[in-house]
Structures are given as C-alpha cells and as structure tokens.
Amino acid sequence: xxxxxxxxxxxxxxxxxxxxxxxxxxxxxxxxxxxxxxxxxxxxxxxxxxxxxxxxxxxxxxxxxxxxxxxxxxxxxxxxxxxxxxxxxxxxxxxxxxxxxxxxxxxxxxxx
Amino acid sequence: xxxxxxxxxxxxxxxxxxxxxxxxxxxxxxxxxxxxxxxxxxxxxxxxxxxxxxxxxxxxxxxxxxxxxxxxxxxxxxxxxxxxxxxxxxxxxxxxxxxxxxxxxxxxxxxxxxxxx
Numbered sequence: 500x501x502x503x504x505x506x507x508x509x510x511x512x513x514x515x516x517x518x519x520x521x522x523x524x525x526x527x528x529x530x531x532x533x534x535x536x537x538x539x540x541x542x543x544x545x546x547x548x549x550x551x552x553x554x555x556x557x558x559x560x561x562x563x564x565x566x567x568x569x570x571x572x573x574x575x576x577x578x579x580x581x582x583x584x585x586x587x588x589x590x591x592x593x594x595x596x597x598x599x600x601x602x603x604x605x606x607x608x609x610x611x
Numbered sequence: 612x613x614x615x616x617x618x619x620x621x622x623x624x625x626x627x628x629x630x631x632x633x634x635x636x637x638x639x640x641x642x643x644x645x646x647x648x649x650x651x652x653x654x655x656x657x658x659x660x661x662x663x664x665x666x667x668x669x670x671x672x673x674x675x676x677x678x679x680x681x682x683x684x685x686x687x688x689x690x691x692x693x694x695x696x697x698x699x700x701x702x703x704x705x706x707x708x709x710x711x712x713x714x715x716x717x718x719x720x721x722x723x724x725x726x727x728x
Binding site for chain 2: 530531533535540541542543544545548550586588592593594596597598599601602603604606
C-alpha cells in the first residue's frame with residue numbers, strides 16, 4: 500500500500516537556522532505530494548504541494564522538490580523563525596483517490 | 612472564502628450524553644471528511660462524504676454517526692462515547708476528484724477538542 504515516512508522529531512533549532520525535514524514515500528501510481536502544517540491548538544493547513552516530478556512547491560519561505568528518482572519530498576527553509584514552531588505532516592494522494600496518506604508528523608521547535 | 616468552520620471549539624461530555632459536532636464550508640467542495648486526531652499523531656480518517664452521500668466509513672464504531680444535510684454542512688452525532696474517544700476531531704473538505712486524473716488538497720477546520728468523562 501501507499502506510505503509516507505518522515506524523520507522522527509522533535510527537531511530543535513535556533514532562530515535563523517537552516518531547516519530540513521526528510522520525507523520519503525512509496526505509492527502505486529503517480530502521486531501528488533503535500534506538506535501540511537499544524538500550529539498548536541489548530542487544524543492542519545496546506546503549506547505547499549507538488550503534482551509531478553521535479554516540481555518545486557514553495558510558500559512562506561518553505562520549499563520542497565518532488566524527486567521521483569529518490570521518491571522524496573524533503574521540506575527546507577533557509578532561516579526559521581520562532582513562529583515556525585509547529586508539527587509538519589508530509590502526505591500523498593494518488594489520482595482517483597481523494598484520501599491522503601499522512602506521515603507520522605515531525606515536531607519543529609525553534610528557540611529565540 | 613477558503614475557510615472551514617467547526618463548532619464547538621471545545622466539548623466535554625459524559626458517557627451517557629448525546630452531542631453533535633458541526634462543520635461548514637462555502638468553497639463549493641463536494642467531498643467532506645471527518646478525522647480523529649490523537650496528540651502527537653497524524654489525523655485518522657473516519658468518514659468521507661461525496662456529493663452528500665457517505666462513500667467511506669473506516670470501520671468507525673456506531674456511537675459515531677455522520678450526517679451531511681447539504682453540500683455545505685457536515686455533522687457528527689455522538690452518543691455513548693468512551694473516554695478513549697477523547698481527541699481532536701477535524702473536519703476537512705476538498706474538490707471531488709474520484710474518477711478524475713487529478714488530486715486535490717484538503718482544507719481543514721480548526722477542530723473540536725472533545726473530552727469524554
């Protein structure tokens with residue numbers, strides 16, 4: 500079946516540090532890939548997405564590139580802020596199914 | 612308007628109570644979802660409605676009863692819950708893509724924090 504593997508957290512960084520959260524996937528078919536973010540006490544929000552190989556999704560300084568050859572969709576940000584502290588979920592959906600498969604989530608803690 | 616609203620924000624109920632969670636969206640989405648989320652875990656799918664019809668029930672106990680009165684509203688009726696049902700209940704919506712060659716992102720509400728005593 501389809502699956503998403505994310506690095507285990509928490510990831511703890513100082514403000515302005517570089518962030519990478521690893522995500523790899525297995526899927527039947529050709530999935531779309533998503534990063535969702537969940538701030539404390541809130542629901543999930545779409546952060547960025549990519550629908551085909553070599554697409555780069557970007558939003559709020561975050562980026563992720565759909566790498567078919569390595570089945571990866573790693574999330575990066577050049578300079579994190581305290582306000583980026585949240586849980587980040589990598590997810591995939593395959594065509595014909597609107598139900599995403601979520602990774603376990605990675606907690607990010609950014610210290611001033 | 613890209614907002615999904617949920618009420619109430621918090622709910623405390625006893626094991627013999629009956630209560631309902633409500634969800635609303637005005638994005639014209641024809642797929643709506645209920646998820647259950649435990650702390651530090653990803654959301655777990657409970658139900659999916661497509662064009663106001665229940666299309667997926669992920670083996671959820673009958674003490675949870677979903678309802679979709681119209682294309683904008685989704686309810687989750689709760690009865691005789693157990694303490695282990697305490698969780699964050701999330702509603703989401705998306706464009707309907709079944710049978711198409713596309714996938715669409717989901718829009719989530721803020722959730723209802725449910726505590727069963």
